[in-house]
Amino acid sequence: MSYIHFPVIAVMGQFLAAFLVAIFGSKSRKASQAITLIASACAFVLVCLLIKPVALDGQIISYWMGNWEPVSGYAIGIGYEMDALGLFFAVLVSFIILMSAIYSLRYLEHDEAVDRYYTLFLMLSGSLLGLVMTGDLFNMFIMIEIMTFSAVGLTAFRNYIPEALEAAMKYLVIGSVGSSMTLAGVALLYAQTHTLNMAQVAAKIGAMQASGGLTPTVVFAFGLMFVGFGIKSFMFPFHTPVADAHPVAPTSFSMVFSTMVIKAGVYGLIRIAYIVFQVMDKSSVQILITAFGCVTMFLGVTMALAQHDFKRLLAFHSISQIGYIITALGLGTALGLTGSLFHVMNHTLFKALLFMCAGAVLHMTGSKNLDELGGLSKKMPHTTICFLIAAFSIAGIPPFNGFASKWMIYQATYEKAVESGNFFYALVTVVAVVVSVLTLASFIKVTMSVFFGQLPEKYKDAKEAPASMLIPMWITAILCLGTGVLYQLVDRTLTAPAVAASLTPANYVDKMMGSGYAASFSVKDAVATAVQHMSYWNPVLWLTLLVIVMLGVFIVILSGDNERGPVLKTKEPVADGKYATFFSGEKYRHSHMGGSDLFWGFKHDMKPYFDFIEEKHSGVLTDYTLWTIVAMAVIVVYTFVFVK
Amino acid sequence: MKFKNGIKEKNIIVKCGADAIMPFSLMFGFYIICFGTISPGGGFQGGVIVAAACILLYLAYGHKTTTTAINEEFIRVNEAIGAVLYVLLGFCGLFIGVRFCENVFYEFFNIGDPLSAGTITYMSYAVGYKVLTGVGFLLLLMIGTLIGGDDDEEEVEA
Numbered sequence: 001m002s003y004i005h006f007p008v009i010a011v012m013g014q015f016l017a018a019f020l021v022a023i024f025g026s027k028s029r030k031a032s033q034a035i036t037l038i039a040s041a042c043a044f045v046l047v048c049l050l051i052k053p054v055a056l057d058g059q060i061i062s063y064w065m066g067n068w069e070p071v072s073g074y075a076i077g078i079g080y081e082m083d084a085l086g087l088f089f090a091v092l093v094s095f096i097i098l099m100s101a102i103y104s105l106r107y108l109e110h111d112e113a114v115d116r117y118y119t120l121f122l123m124l125s126g127s128l129l130g131l132v133m134t135g136d137l138f139n140m141f142i143m144i145e146i147m148t149f150s151a152v153g154l155t156a157f158r159n160y161i162p163e164a165l166e167a168a169m170k171y172l173v174i175g176s177v178g179s180s181m182t183l184a185g186v187a188l189l190y191a192q193t194h195t196l197n198m199a200q201v202a203a204k205i206g207a208m209q210a211s212g213g214l215t216p217t218v219v220f221a222f223g224l225m226f227v228g229f230g231i232k233s234f235m236f237p238f239h240t241p242v243a244d245a246h247p248v249a250p251t252s253f254s255m256v257f258s259t260m261v262i263k264a265g266v267y268g269l270i271r272i273a274y275i276v277f278q279v280m281d282k283s284s285v286q287i288l289i290t291a292f293g294c295v296t297m298f299l300g301v302t303m304a305l306a307q308h309d310f311k312r313l314l315a316f317h318s319i320s321q322i323g324y325i326i327t328a329l330g331l332g333t334a335l336g337l338t339g340s341l342f343h344v345m346n347h348t349l350f351k352a353l354l355f356m357c358a359g360a361v362l363h364m365t366g367s368k369n370l371d372e373l374g375g376l377s378k379k380m381p382h383t384t385i386c387f388l389i390a391a392f393s394i395a396g397i398p399p400f401n402g403f404a405s406k407w408m409i410y411q412a413t414y415e416k417a418v419e420s421g422n423f424f425y426a427l428v429t430v431v432a433v434v435v436s437v438l439t440l441a442s443f444i445k446v447t448m449s450v451f452f453g454q455l456p457e458k459y460k461d462a463k464e465a466p467a468s469m470l471i472p473m474w475i476t477a478i479l480c481l482g483t484g485v486l487y488q489l490v491d492r493t494l495t496a497p498a499v500a501a502s503l504t505p506a507n508y509v510d511k512m513m514g515s516g517y518a519a520s521f522s523v524k525d526a527v528a529t530a531v532q533h534m535s536y537w538n539p540v541l542w543l544t545l546l547v548i549v550m551l552g553v554f555i556v557i558l559s560g561d562n563e564r565g566p567v568l569k570t571k572e573p574v575a576d577g578k579y580a581t582f583f584s585g586e587k588y589r590h591s592h593m594g595g596s597d598l599f600w601g602f603k604h605d606m607k608p609y610f611d612f613i614e615e616k617h618s619g620v621l622t623d624y625t626l627w628t629i630v631a632m633a634v635i636v637v638y639t640f641v642f643v644k
Numbered sequence: 645m646k647f648k649n650g651i652k653e654k655n656i657i658v659k660c661g662a663d664a665i666m667p668f669s670l671m672f673g674f675y676i677i678c679f680g681t682i683s684p685g686g687g688f689q690g691g692v693i694v695a696a697a698c699i700l701l702y703l704a705y706g707h708k709t710t711t712t713a714i715n716e717e718f719i720r721v722n723e724a725i726g727a728v729l730y731v732l733l734g735f736c737g738l739f740i741g742v743r744f745c746e747n748v749f750y751e752f753f754n755i756g757d758p759l760s761a762g763t764i765t766y767m768s769y770a771v772g773y774k775v776l777t778g779v780g781f782l783l784l785l786m787i788g789t790l791i792g793g794d795d796d797e798e799e800v801e802a
Binding site (some may be wrong): 005007012015016019020022025026063064065066220348 | 670694717720723725726727731732734735737742743744745746747781
């Protein structure tokens with residue numbers, strides 16, 4: 001039974017380490033790195049030890065701080081409650097934190113005052129772990145606040161870059177709007193249910209639903225909290241701070257930001273919609289969440305197509321992938337939720353890997369401009385292979401993990417369309433497939449312009465990234481392939497228990513408040529049906545096919561006369577002539593293929609659309625705040641009118 | 645010159661007032677920290693009162709004296725020490741074999757003693773220490789943004 005203490009040790013260990021870094025780190029860089037590594041490794045081990053009891057044996061850990069247990073049915077203390085859903089996110093958080101800690105050892109070697117970085121980093125990881133483990137609404141708000149403020153501080157870590165301060169300011173303002181919405185929602189819920197414990201709130205709301213529907217205050221609270229967590233997950237139209245924050249933030253933070261900080265919002269959405277409010281069986285809520293997710297994924301990928309900055313492009317892709325996740329979780333079906341959670345995991349893996357590759361390129365060449373870079377595959381082979389694996393995964397090419405989860409999402413949306421007879425969901429399936437194609441196009445552009453083609457003269461001395469950066473990259477790359485091929489194992493150990501936990505709020509309530517509590521408030525479990533996730537899909541066959549195709553490609557490459565030089569042959573500036581109206585002859589045969597040269601025809605044809613969205617992303621904070629407020633108003637009015 | 649004299653006279657009044665109030669303010673703050681567990685108050689409230697002495701110091705003696713009298717690096721490290729103490733005291737419950745943050749070590753004193761509340765007392769002290777350093781540091785930062793006020797004027801005129 002000693003494992004019930006593990007969640008709180010994991011969380012408090014991170015906070016303790018953060019303060020220890022603040023004490024001992026200012027003198028020595030080694031001390032802060034050692035403390036960070038030890039703390040993140042401990043958290044990872046502790047969380048992994050919980051997989052057996054929580055996910056496989058189906059227990060729920062309930063832990064009352066200071067042993068203040070509920071008195072006569074009222075929760076009076078702060079409780080931690082770790083079910084399989086929380087564990088699923090906690091495993092991902094602690095894994096990414098550990099990878100990022102290893103990656104940052106060398107990545108931050110040119111930066112000063114790394115003790116501040118590591119203090120904020122450990123606060124961030126502690127708050128993320130606390131967020132997914134807590135069973136208390138106000139505690140959740142506190143963790144979100146710590147998360148937002150440490151993320152803002154880390155965004156502005158390189159404060160000699162003016163853009164970093166600007167991006168941090170945007171994130172601060174929009175993130176604070178989100179926190180205030182969450183707090184207002186929590187306050188309204190407290191007024192209605194007189195408790196802050198999530199299990200007890202869920203029980204009270206279950207009783208409310210059984211006897212004549214939600215009261216307007218609860219509906220209002222749901223709208224506010226949906227907006228609050230939507231802002232934390234950066235769905236449309238709250239996605240604007242991400243794009244500015246990523247290019248200037250240190251990459252070791254970008255990978256946590258893009259993977260786990262925005263997943264914290266997704267976790268919050270799942271937790272409140274499925275367990276606290278239990279509103280996912282209402283078609284109005286399903287349409288609301290799915291529509292926002294759908295717009296998010298389309299807008300994200302089209303904005304990504306137009307980018308020239310490596311990390312800004314990845315930022316828009318993470319918005320797009322979050323769109324997939326929100327779309328699938330909004331379906332309210334077991335298959336949709338499975339696809340959503342599986343995509344959460346896959347996105348965490350491949351997006352962390354993409355950012356690590358982008359960071360390696362930035363660290364070794366000093367540039368993240370897609371139009372300048374090129375031909376780095378000869379200089380950085382490990383980074384190139386890792387990047388290819390990640391790009392295949394995000395583009396959804398079998399047998400990598402992105403395909404598995406996207407396939408589930410297509411199936412889930414289509415199944416929903418057939419079940420409900422609503423044309424909207426069929427449209428969502430089409431959009432999801434189109435977005436996947438556009439993602440592939442966008443990553444062909446990045447791969448061609450950064451890793452293949454001609455190597456510009458100034459990068460001919462570029463070296464491979466150091467081992468401390470390559471190790472986390474390879475671990476993540478192997479996991480990207482592994483989770484795609486062995487998806488059934490992953491499903492059995494992590495995803496399926498998490499889905500089951502999300503669909504059984506009564507279980508959650510009973511464990512926290514004492515058995516029989518849920519039944520007394522008539523909390524009903526959704527019917528969790530066993531689903532055939534992947535019909536006609538055998539990843540091992542696809543892996544074999546991929547290996548054969550790759551072998552063929554290598555044979556063709558090796559047998560061909562590879563006369564392409566490693567260094568750019570033209571001496572003239574690239575911009576001359578290549579963009580001229582008429583050009584002939586072989587003079588520019590070896591000119592560099594920049595990022596903006598690919599898919600120009602597509603962008604030309606869709607010019608009105610691209611002009612429109614690029615003009616709307618003006619970069620002005622007041623505009624973005626206005627979008628946020630308008631969207632909040634729309635969502636709140638929608639919930640009032642349609643959610644009963 | 646007249647203007648400068650005017651300021652100086654005002655300074656004397658403020659200085660005397662601050663000198664008189666400062667000991668009481670500090671003592672009041674520390675009292676609230678020390679007896680917070682068995683009477684109204686607590687670590688946070690007392691810490692803020694103690695930290696407010698920074699403002700008195702600034703009002704009476706100006707920016708330069710305040711920043712030389714108080715070592716900001718020392719305060720920064722001590723704020724972290726306060727937080728570490730709090731977490732470690734929370735872990736005391738775990739070491740003894742009960743829950744995190746659970747109240748232990750309360751059986752050695754009679755009810756009514758300040759220490760009779762067990763680890764809650766020490767946690768309250770840790771919070772008080774963290775808050776008085778943390779809020780004090782914040783106030784110093786805010787005072788730092790006021791540079792360009794009366795201090796610079798005095799320097800220029802002197």
